[in-house]
């Protein structure tokens with residue numbers, strides 16, 4: 001066997017990736033990660049990997065790994081010429097808006113997002129005229145055009161903090177596009193949807209479908225269970241959990257607590273990563289796959305690095321400039 005392939009197999013084994021491979025699968029994975037990491041250096045590229053990607057991507061080739069906030073912040077600071085975004089389009093657009101001189105790529109033509117597709121710029125303009133004077137607070141899971149029509153962007157990591165700051169100056173705000181996250185934030189802040197916060201009708205196709213009634217069953221079966229759910233889940237489910245937040249907050253909760261077991265109500269990539277990071281802890285599966293996130297594979301990353309031209313992310317400068325102001329407002333308020 002090629003000695004460099006052998007070394008790569010050992011590196012992946014040390015990361016625990018053999019635990020999720022069928023026999024012979026690790027060698028195949030290692031051949032891909034080896035070539036991707038070689039091409040990545042050659043092209044002075046940095047690979048951003050969202051935690052919903054599979055661990056062969058997050059751990060095998062990712063340079064920056066995290067939630068939307070961590071990746072957006074990391075992209076601002078990278079010295080690389082090229083950003084390959086293993087995530088979905090709105091994340092790559094955000095990276096491009098923050099790094100207009102860099103080349104940004106997404107290794108899949110199918111990396112959309114149901115939340116991002118739930119609202120467009122014309123909808124925001126109509127909302128503004130229906131509620132004149134109200135600030136538009138926009139979840140990062142939206143297109144560049146929607147961000148450009150917004151006053152401030154939030155991620156699940158900082159939405160509550162940013163909204164608190166907004167309510168210091170406003171009695172009422174518009175929050176788009178996730179109706180569940182908006183309702184969950186309203187509950188956390190003691191606000192009433194419709195009266196204090198205007199919501200849009202968007203939802204995440206992954207998180208809206210979790211069944212709240214299963215949580216009681218799991219609690220009976222696993223005494224001492226800690227239930228963590230993403231803020232995109234419906235409020236009736238959030239009412240049953242121990243912790244609601246973004247994936248970065250959920251990972252910190254796992255790290256800093258000693259529950260008998262953890263039930264992670266979110267996309268499956270997060271649980272896979274958590275199991276590899278904390279092999280001594282017990283995890284119970286209650287996850288769903290995001291078809292958009294999972295359209296990125298090691299094979300598609302390799303194809304992109306060999307021929308990046310079809311996958312470049314472009315944002316028109318006039319839109320990027322206005323969207324950047326709303327993103328920078330988030331960094332200011334979340335600091």
Ligand code: SF4
Nearest residue numbers: 113114204205206290
């Ligand atoms: S998990 Fe939901 S919010 Fe995240 S990319 Fe997939 S559809 Fe969009």
